[in-house]
Amino acid sequence: MVLNNIKTLIEKYNNAETSLQEEAQLKAYFNGDHVAPEFEHYKPMFIYFSKSKQEQYTKDVPLNSKKTKLYQWISVAAVAVLMLGLIVPSFMGPTEEEKQEALMVYNQTMEAFSLISLGMNEGKTQLSSLALVGENINEGAQQASKLSQFSIMTNKILKNN
Amino acid sequence: MKQADFVSLVMPFKDKVFRLAKRLLVSREEAEDATQEILLKLWKNNNKIGDYKNVEAFSMTMTKNFCLDRLKSKQASNLKIVHSNYTDNNTSLQHQVEAKDSVDWVSKIMEDLPEQQKIIVQLRDIEEYDYEDIAKMLDMNETAIRVNLSRARKTIREKLTNTHQYGIK
Structure with a gap:
């Protein structure tokens, strides 16, 4: 059965x-x-x-994987780099002497520039007087043309006579 | 989800994941690595785990896909074959040796089955899932599973009958 x-x-x-x-x-x-x-x-x-069916998985599983640890350290590294960026220039920056030297050089150049600009202004006034001269010359030229007209006319009169 | 919750959720089926991985990858070390990988993947997505209706079925599907990928990849080309130890049979020594021999033989026969059939036999005959669950895990319909299972069982039976009757190995 x-x-x-x-x-x-x-x-x-x-x-x-x-x-x-x-x-x-x-x-x-x-x-x-x-x-x-x-x-x-x-x-x-x-x-x-x-x-x-009785076989079992005995290994431990590291649930806090390496990757998450790496991510944590990335933020730390970023902060460190930022801090270095801020601190290093202030420590390694120019000394007091260098600063004064730089200021002196700056002032000298500014002086030189102002001198040049003075000369330029003088030159400009002289240029305006030149322009006046040019005007007078133009007037003279006009009068001269009148004169030449006049001489042509006198020549004609002389021919007729 | 906290670590303790996750562990208690995963605990019931982690052995099943391991056994399926071992069925496919043969080597114990490979299967352990695969199981670890899968559990870590689940842990990484633990905030989404609540959305899955059936975490166990989902994990088994994941295991299947992961192991098949491993088999395809070159990494798995030098798989070692490691046999697990079977516990006492509670019978006489002669019997024990014989039984161990033929039980070992079953595992060898199963290694020769196509992957699909291996998975189905593993899920049905060893893990004792019902057809509905297996269908979900493998994304197949139940009839196809039955056909495959029947084929696998007949293959195992035939090979076992051969060795039993003629001692062909």
Whole structure:
């Protein structure tokens, strides 16, 4: 009776039609000591399945992964770089002497520039007098043209006479 | 989600992930690495974990994909084959040696199965999931799973019968 039952179960099992309960039944049967000789060759399969299920994962999982640690250190590094950027120039910057020298050079150049601008202004006034001269010359030229007209006229009169 | 919550969520199925990884990658070390990788991935996405309806099924799918990728990649080309130790059978020594031998043989037969069938046998016969869950994990329909499972079981049976009757190895 039991044998018949197992036989039909195995048939169903091979066609993948068994339910989980039926499979558990088969497993229990084949893990037991009284397996009929005609099904002996199924035994290792079911024993293997039951044994495999007992295998366990024993390794620890480091949940605080290295990556997050790296991210933490990146912010620290960024702050350090920023601080260096702020502190180094103020320490390594120009000394008092260098500053005074620079100021002197600046003042000298400013003086030289103001001198040049003075000369420029003088030159400008002289230029305006030149422009006046130019105007007078133009007037003279006009008068000269009148004169030449006059001489042409006198020549004509002389020819007629 | 805090670390303790995560651990208690993952605890029940981390062995299943490991066993599936080992079924596919064969080597114990590789499987341990894969499991660690998968658990870390889950932990990294732990704020999204609440959105998944079934974290276990999701993890099994992830494991399957991860291991298949590993198998495809060159890294896995020099996989070592490591056998696990089986515990006492509680029978006589002669019997024990014999049983261990044929049980070992089953694992060798399973190594020769196509990946798809390996996964299905692992999920059904070892982890005892129902067809609906397996269908979700593998994104297949139940009929296809049954067909594959039936094929795998018949292959195992045939090879076992051969060794049993003629001692062919």
